[in-house]
Amino acid sequence: MGHGPAVKLGKDNAAGYKSKLGVTMFIVYTLTYFGFVVINALNPALMEKVYFGQTIAVLYGFFLIIFAFVLAIIYNHFCTAAEARLN
């Protein structure tokens, strides 16, 4: 009773491809994120070092936010292409 999508969805042949791509990109981002967490936990003084006029902490923080957006755009690009190709 009452299960299944709220709207009718057609069969998505690209689902397998998108799922694999998603997992790969997830691993890439997760490693980047946990690298950040581990440095903060184990060697916080390193984060105070300055490059390009900013502390590593600030640079890494900005990088994580911008990298998330860039990965999202790339992911969407390949998913949309796969949907057009396979469906």
Next chain:
Amino acid sequence: MIYTQSPLAIGLFVTFVLFVLGLSFYLARRTTSAAGYYAAGGNIHWFTNGIAFAGDYLSAASFLGICGMIATAGYDGWMYSIGYLAGWMVALFLVAEPMKRLGKYTFTDALDSKFNSKSIQLMAAISTLAVSVFYLIPQMVGAGVLVQPLLGMPHWVGVCIVGVVVTIIVATAGMASTTYVQFFKGALLLICSTVVVGLVLFRGLGTEPNQGGTKEYHKFQTLQAVVANGALQVADYEVVAGLDSEFGKQGFVKLSRDGQETVWHLKEAANGYELEETLYVTKMADGTKLFNGAPKEDGKFYAVGHIKEIMVDGKEIAQTGAVGPLEYLNRFKESTIVLWGKKYVKVGDTTTTIYYQKPTPGSRILRPGLKFKVDNATGLQKFNFISLMLALFCGTAALPHILIRYYTVPSQAAARKSTIVGIAAIGFFYILTLYLGLGAMTNGVINITDNNMSAPLLALSFGVVIFSVISSLAFATVLGTVSGLIVASAGAVAHDLMDNFFGMNMTEKGKVRAGKISAMVIGGIAIYLGIIFEGMNVSFLVGWAFAVAASANLPAILMILFWKKTTAQGVAASILIGLTSSLGLILVSPDMWTRYGLLPQDAPVAFNSPAAISIPASFIALVLVSLITQKKGAMVEEGAEA
């Protein structure tokens, strides 16, 4: 702390609330079916939904909590921003599309789509309720905090206003109005915050935070003291509590002049001591509080936040003038900023909380470690930190009110695209939080006893108009987030429990009515909790909600999608273990111990973030129970590609 109310602020606030209510009533007339109530009919455009994601997500926690934490603890507050954003990558890459494919109205539907199992329906509904209620607490606390300066009303009034207005919104219109309300507020919050950050950069950094020449900043005094015959002597002052007193043991002294008592921070100097002015709050045995020795209304307690020294190319300057965003951080890094430490002195039944100056280099503030103990930390402290960062990372994709937003769009591609719009908007906002927080830290606007209001008060330093707009928006954002949470929990009660689990036969109209009644009950509970948790940093509270969500829901979601041997019993066990272990660990944590009125060091566990234990426990429960029930249970046959 004294705030002045302006008719403009009140007018704008009322306009916003009326606008939100009007929109709800308008959209309510179009909502007659259950699909319309819980999922806005599944026909929201992806861009609208994406900004609504931002509206949902940038709740009181982000705008009030994170900015407040950055304002008092620097980079550590921004770690929340980074963790919250990173969590969206789990949502985008792993959860968005399959969720859309599997579910109907609620997250329980998605979990249960393969099994049609009673135990999953029950456990998932309970977990949705628990997470939503946990997430409701900080929103309500945030609302209470906002009305104090905005309308001049006490905390509980704010909580009640939100509770009542939201319950009306939800009881009338459901997800469609919630989505549009979130869209407008998400967009406006982004625009207004950008304006404030622009103003912060234009003002630049200065050692005299006089709010653009409009408000004098309190000049904190320094006195010289000498020790004669073992007793402290200060010119023109009488020593009330000296070196041997309880105050003295903690490194403070209490002085008196013209009948007014002040507390000073002791610093050893060449011939005697240097005394630095502090702020102090006295809590008497009967519960009354005095601020710098006088009732709150007297306004003796000052707003704080100033720079001690700005260095540019080795030379000290007083003002940087307008700077760019990177230049701002660069200059900040070279400056010395006065942060505030906190100590308690207990004499008899009277507790004095003393806030004392702690000049800190900017470069130290722009790296972690002021709030989280990571420098020379014990293994347990490091564990606590990693556990929190794990909860933030795993929590987003397990929040019921975020997950239900995937059912409001027409397709999987739309689910994906709206997530990306959400990530862009939220990421941009989180960059702004750093500037809002540092701006508050250096512009003399922080109420040191409750840092939640730092961002709106920073806006106030630029004029009452921008303050009123931002505060009303923040309040409206709370309204929207609370509506989303209440729709999600009402769905859990009415759709998952009453309709599916208990198999009550209800008409379409009956289902919608059941949802509305549940919404009102949950609204009542939220109001109560919002009142008792007054004064805690809202972002910190959200950290707990994330830990509970991540532990109870995420293992189940991920394993259903990616492990073919998952069984219904495994899923139910995982939710049960995740929920109970995370809630249990929170209830016996040091911070809850303080809430019960006990000493934090007496708490049975020594850490506050349960995620690093409860998430693995939940995964292990799922795997073990699934393996044991392999033949009896229904298996996921087609895996992720189903």
